[in-house]
Amino acid sequence: MIDPSPNAQRLDAHRLSVAPMMEWTDRHCRVFHRLMTRRAMLYTEMVTAAAILHGARPRLLDYSVVEHPVALQLGGSVPSELAEAVRIARDWGYDEINLNVGCPSDRVQSGCFGAVLMERPALVADCVAAMQAESPVPVTVKCRIGVDDQVPEEVLPDFIDQVSRAGVRHFIIHARKAWLQGLSPKENREIPPLDYPLVFRMKQAFPDLTICINGGVATLPQAKEMLERGIDGVMIGRAAYHDPAGTLIGADALWGDDHAPDAHAVVRAMKPYIAAHLEQGGRLHQITRHMLGLFAGRPGARGWRRVLSEGATREGAGLDLLDQALAQVQVEAA
Incomplete structure (x- = not known):
């Protein structure tokens, strides 16, 4: 079908990635996306640590070898549970383990994980430290710029500082606040204003970290312009799903690769x-x-x-x- 090249260019696969999206980025979707781009990092739907501990692991974790580079996104807030989930997932050979600190849904909030963890950076630091102790691959964090009445200019750098001191070197920042009350998950993807400049300032403030930007990116030219401004990577969400050819065919040019099937x-x-x-x-x-x-x-x-x-x-x-x-x-x- 395609050459999976599982080891090729994984280190800089973050230049472009496809966001984890519940009920969308399942294993079939990821194989489809991989046919259009050999380079971009693909992410699973969020899987809770508890589901891995107690559920049907092959159903939750199996994927096709052609999907590499592929990352597993986990949800949870109990360090010991997340560590055990990472230990279990080692056998599946994912290229990255990502912690969800951005989902604003009621179900996620009730489990005290997702975007609500923006209010608990010390707990996030404990979680990622426990995960890294069990992981042979990088542990990364996908977060928001803040939640509710938080002041992003204050809380985001503090959050990055605390979590990076626990060992995380790669942050994917959705450049919107999340409102935990009053907005649906769909509205939280559209209504809170985007603050791209803040994310670019985070790259300037933390030059040794890998900082990627997410939220509202709809075209390859837009992604290319952001990379040229100095951000390390761009994550595309709904646009990659609704117009996959427009956003993924030709994306490998960001790596100097001419792979572009029609x-x-x-x-x-x-x-x-x-x-x-x-x-x-x-x-x-x-x-x-x-x-x-x-x-x-x-x-x-x-x-x-x-x-x-x-x-x-x-x-x-x-x-x-x-x-x-x-x-x-x-x-x-x-």
Whole structure:
């Protein structure tokens, strides 16, 4: 399907990454994204430490070798539980372990992890120290610039200072506050204003740390401009899902790599993976739901989405439906 090159360029894979997104960036989505970019770091959906300790570990942690470089994002706030989850996950060979200090959902808050941990930097420091003791790969943190009535200019540098002194060298900063009360998770991704300058100041204040920026980045030119301004990396979220070709095909140029398959080639390259999934009893829509935006903004996008949306959930749907959808693209584009 593709050359996985699991060891290539991992050290600087942070230049561009695809954000962990619940119910979106599952293993099928990550394989699809990897076909468009060989270089970018991919992240799992957030998995709670408690789920790994008590749940079905293969279901939670399995992934395809082609996904490298790939990071596991964990949620939790009990150092011993996070350490045990990291110890268990070692056997899966992830390239990075990331701690979620940014999710504002009610469910996450009730478990005292996610964005609420911005109020507890000492606890975060204890968590990452415990995780690093069990991890052969870097432990990183994804956070917000603050929550609720916190003053980001004050709390963010203090948070980075305390957590970096515990050993973390890589921070991914969503350049928005999170409002823990009054806004839904969706609203928290859109309503609080972005403060990119603050994140750039954090890079200046902590030049020896890897500082990556997240939030509102929608295009490759925007990501390139941020890198040129001195930030270490850019994480793209919803844009990479809704317009994957527009944000990921050609992204490897950020590393001087000319890998840039066209969208039709990506569909063809997905076929062996989809066929194997179907042979194992999987359903077509479990994969194609992640592919609906492949032709976004391009001729044939509507037909592509319609054929897959209407047919992929039907019993027995197979690769022939993918061919029908691709043929529809070609008809509309003619």
